[in-house]
Amino acid sequence: xxxELLNFFETFLNGLMAGVMYSLVALGFxxxxxxxxxxxxxxxxxxxxxxxTLVGFMTGQVPFSHLINAIxxxxxxxxxxxxxxxxxxxxxxxxxVALAFLIEKLVxxxxxxxxxxxxxxxxxxxxxxxxxxxxxxxxxDVKTLDVGLxxxxxxxxxxxxxxxxxxxxxxxGMYIDLLDVSAALxxxxxxxxxxxxxxxTATGRALRAVADDHQAALSVGISLRRxxxxxxxxxxxxxxxxxxxxxxxxxxxFSLSLIALKALPVLILGGFTxxxxxxxxxxxxxxxxxxxxxxxxxxxxxxxENWFAYVLALAFLLFRPQGLFGDRIIERx
Amino acid sequence: MKLKKFAIAGAIAAALxxxxxxxxxxxxxxxxxxxxxxxxxxxxxxxxxxxxxxxxTLINERDGGVGGVKISNPECETGYNTEKGVECYESTKGEGxxxxxxxxxxxxxxxxxxxxxxADGIPLHSMAYGRTSAMNxxxxxxVFNYPANYWDGATIAVQHAKDMSGGDLNxxxxxxxxxxxxxxxxxxxTLEEKAKSEGFKLxxxxxxxxxxxxxxxxxxxxxxxxxxxxMWGWGVMNAVAIQEAxxxxxxxxxxxxxxxxxxxxxxxxxxxxxxxxxxxxxxxxGKDKPVFADIQKYVVDAGKAAGDGSNIGTVQYNRGMYxxxxxxxxxRKAQEMSGTMDIxxxxxxxxxxxxxxxxxxxxxLGMAGFGPAVSVSCANHGGSGEALVQQWDAGAKQWKxxxxxxxxxxxxxxxxxxxxxxxxxxxxxxTPRECK
Numbered sequence: 001x002x003x004e005l006l007n008f009f010e011t012f013l014n015g016l017m018a019g020v021m022y023s024l025v026a027l028g029f030x031x032x033x034x035x036x037x038x039x040x041x042x043x044x045x046x047x048x049x050x051x052x053t054l055v056g057f058m059t060g061q062v063p064f065s066h067l068i069n070a071i072x073x074x075x076x077x078x079x080x081x082x083x084x085x086x087x088x089x090x091x092x093x094x095x096x097v098a099l100a101f102l103i104e105k106l107v108x109x110x111x112x113x114x115x116x117x118x119x120x121x122x123x124x125x126x127x128x129x130x131x132x133x134x135x136x137x138x139x140x141d142v143k144t145l146d147v148g149l150x151x152x153x154x155x156x157x158x159x160x161x162x163x164x165x166x167x168x169x170x171x172x173g174m175y176i177d178l179l180d181v182s183a184a185l186x187x188x189x190x191x192x193x194x195x196x197x198x199x200x201t202a203t204g205r206a207l208r209a210v211a212d213d214h215q216a217a218l219s220v221g222i223s224l225r226r227x228x229x230x231x232x233x234x235x236x237x238x239x240x241x242x243x244x245x246x247x248x249x250x251x252x253x254f255s256l257s258l259i260a261l262k263a264l265p266v267l268i269l270g271g272f273t274x275x276x277x278x279x280x281x282x283x284x285x286x287x288x289x290x291x292x293x294x295x296x297x298x299x300x301x302x303x304x305e306n307w308f309a310y311v312l313a314l315a316f317l318l319f320r321p322q323g324l325f326g327d328r329i330i331e332r333x
Numbered sequence: 334m335k336l337k338k339f340a341i342a343g344a345i346a347a348a349l350x351x352x353x354x355x356x357x358x359x360x361x362x363x364x365x366x367x368x369x370x371x372x373x374x375x376x377x378x379x380x381x382x383x384x385x386x387x388x389x390t391l392i393n394e395r396d397g398g399v400g401g402v403k404i405s406n407p408e409c410e411t412g413y414n415t416e417k418g419v420e421c422y423e424s425t426k427g428e429g430x431x432x433x434x435x436x437x438x439x440x441x442x443x444x445x446x447x448x449x450x451x452a453d454g455i456p457l458h459s460m461a462y463g464r465t466s467a468m469n470x471x472x473x474x475x476v477f478n479y480p481a482n483y484w485d486g487a488t489i490a491v492q493h494a495k496d497m498s499g500g501d502l503n504x505x506x507x508x509x510x511x512x513x514x515x516x517x518x519x520x521x522x523t524l525e526e527k528a529k530s531e532g533f534k535l536x537x538x539x540x541x542x543x544x545x546x547x548x549x550x551x552x553x554x555x556x557x558x559x560x561x562x563x564m565w566g567w568g569v570m571n572a573v574a575i576q577e578a579x580x581x582x583x584x585x586x587x588x589x590x591x592x593x594x595x596x597x598x599x600x601x602x603x604x605x606x607x608x609x610x611x612x613x614x615x616x617x618x619g620k621d622k623p624v625f626a627d628i629q630k631y632v633v634d635a636g637k638a639a640g641d642g643s644n645i646g647t648v649q650y651n652r653g654m655y656x657x658x659x660x661x662x663x664x665r666k667a668q669e670m671s672g673t674m675d676i677x678x679x680x681x682x683x684x685x686x687x688x689x690x691x692x693x694x695x696x697x698l699g700m701a702g703f704g705p706a707v708s709v710s711c712a713n714h715g716g717s718g719e720a721l722v723q724q725w726d727a728g729a730k731q732w733k734x735x736x737x738x739x740x741x742x743x744x745x746x747x748x749x750x751x752x753x754x755x756x757x758x759x760x761x762x763x764t765p766r767e768c769k
Contacts, residue, residue, distance in 0.1 A: 007556060010552065011549070011552060014548050014549075014552060017548075018548050066641065069641060132371075135371060135375075140370070140371065140375040140376060140379060141376050141379070141598065142376045142572065142598035142601065142602060144601055144604065145602075146604070151580065152579065152580045152582075152606070153581055153582065172555070172556075175552060175555055175581060177580055246545070249545075249573065249576060250545060250569050250572045250573045250576065250602060251569075251572050251598070251601065251602025253373065253376055253568075253572070253598075254371075254372060254375060255373035255374075255543045255545060255568060256545075256569075257373075258373065258543050258545060259545060262545075290548065290549050293549035293550075294549055294553070297549070301539065302513075302537070302538065303513040303539035303540060305541065305546075305549060306541040
């Protein structure tokens with residue numbers, strides 16, 4: 001094969017991998033929107049908050065230590081050497097469930113039957129609150145996150161693909177980041193688990209019932225408030241996975257909350273109510289923006305992938321306003 | 334008779350109030366801090382703001398202020414947001430007897446403040462950031478960017494690459510990975526000029542804000558294999574770029590960042606992969622200087638530190654200290670020149686234009702070798718334009734200076750700065766002032 005063609009495949013493959021990373025963020029949005037009709041503006045901040053909490057547990061940091069030290073003049077920083085990654089992930093999940101419970105208790109419960117825009121505004125407030133709380137609890141310095149996932153380019157893949165180039169051509173093999181491969185595998189497991197949960201468990205079926213029709217679900221005795229706690233907990237878990245993946249790449253820092261911006265075009269394209277849509281949408285956006293950056297970027301000065309993702313999503317919207325996998329909007333007049 | 338008594342009392346009251354206005358009891362030097370302790374750029378903003386504040390606290394606690402006048406350092410949170418930065422400027426410029434200097438640590442805020450400080454007559458010191466051509470004091474009367482600017486940085490990075498290549502860059506390729514903003518684009522013109530004169534090929538690789546995802550850029554670098562990669566990044570962009578460079582196994586000692594891409598938080602997330610990465614710097618890193626013993630004694634141990642003390646000696650903390658020291662020295666010079674301790678913003682500007690912090694003065698301050706010698710004049714607001722190259726040692730988790738302070742190609746930088754500033758003057762109907 002020619003080096004140009006191999007480069008094209010390499011860009012395509014890395015686009016798919018980047019798309020999986022976007023899908024991980026988009027999934028959290030879809031879960032909450034499906035079950036409650038709320039566009040959760042705080043999803044990116046939830047990923048940040050989860051990652052901060054995880055690092056806090058792993059490093060043995062005392063939460064609110066800055067505040068405690070400032071008020072009481074103490075020198076508290078760490079309570080010990082920290083927890084192993086697995087235990088820290090479990091404890092972080094407990095925190096995310098507690099957070100879901102508090103969100104339902106303090107925010108959502110009071111906004112039942114309100115307009116979607118009111119609920120959306122509440123999540124904007126929640127985003128600012130969580131960002132401030134994360135800062136207060138864990139500090140705003142950059143934190144290194146290592147849960148033992150492999151990272152860096154794969155030597156094996158480079159060696160295999162190097163032989164694909166035409167003889168005599170200068171080719172270094174195809175690049176793929178092992179962290180991205182891990183993210184792809186985790187995303188696959190996550191989607192299968194979510195599908196099984198919603199198909200084969202009573203809670204999952206209740207979740208789908210609420211998603212289909214709140215009133216009907218309530219009339220058959222499904223507790224809306226319980227379902228909201230569950231769905232926000234699952235979204236918290238997805239946020240934790242996204243936080244681990246993105247935090248392993250760049251360290252855990254407050255710009256992590258901006259990954260939500262990467263999920264928006266995925267949602268526009270894939271639809272707000274479809275889990276497969278979040279995955280396929282992510283893949284299309286990932287591949288589209290990477291190919292655009294590589295082949296159109298040089299003609300227009302580069303750095304086009306951020307806005308190109310939105311252009312791509314809007315182009316799809318022209319033909320399918322509900323997104324690729326979104327529910328068809330039928331209105332009778 | 335009554336009228337006479339009333340007139341005498343009035344005269345006494347007027348005399349008293351006049352004497353108070355000459356030497357006000359509550360006189361202070363107002364150095365506002367436009368800081369960012371929240372948001373995505375807080376990891377850089379916090380240590381800088383801590384260093385800036387702690388140095389002023391040291392001067393107040395140890396020396397009783399500058400010439401006996403205490404420093405006031407009101408802080409305003411900008412979140413690295415340009416609009417908030419302008420609001421902070423407006424809300425702090427009238428503090429006390431009036432702000433004497435602004436150092437916003439943001440190129441975006443600097444650009445917005447240039448016309449405002451010019452109209453208000455308050456000095457703006459964008460230390461090694463902001464508008465490069467502001468080094469021309471004849472056009473930018475109130476703006477300073479000493480000790481070095483981005484174009485100085487670009488020529489120093491090229492010089493270092495040249496030194497590494499046996500003194501010849503002919504036929505080599507240098508890729509510039511830059512934040513796709515006014516800041517990131519600053520060195521392009523200079524590097525294009527250097528590419529012509531040195532014979533290397535320049536590849537431009539922009540990264541959009543915030544820079545969390547850079548796969549495309551590093552795939553391009555992996556394919557094209559440039560001999561050197563320069564980086565003009567900020568915030569998360571730096572950490573991601575260094576991680577991606579390590580992932581594609583780019584030789585890290587050929588990867589050189591500007592001084593804003595060379596703090597601890599930029600390299601730590603990449604772990605051992607960041608070993609050997611280089612960046613420019615214009616300040617000392619570490620805390621093995623007498624001034625730090627004083628900071629510990631008068632500021633930290635006294636419970637008056639801005640932070641918890643964990644940042645002391647880091648890149649951004651020391652830079653904040655250095656910025657504060659330059660402001661204090663300028664105020665000292667202004668007091669000496671004007672013969673009054675209670676200086677105003679115009680006198681502060683005069684002090685800055687006559688600032689001379691040489692090696693001997695740094696030693697007196699307990700900061701020997703902390704930065705390059707700084708000499709400013711009415712025409713040259715850019716200082717000497719020197720910087721050193723530091724390299725990250727991932728094992729020891731610290732930066733190590735690997736060169737002395739190196740001079741920039743000031744002939745080129747001055748020529749380009751004159752062209753740019755003269756064009757600015759023409760566009761804005763500014764008549765360059767005469768400097769003796």
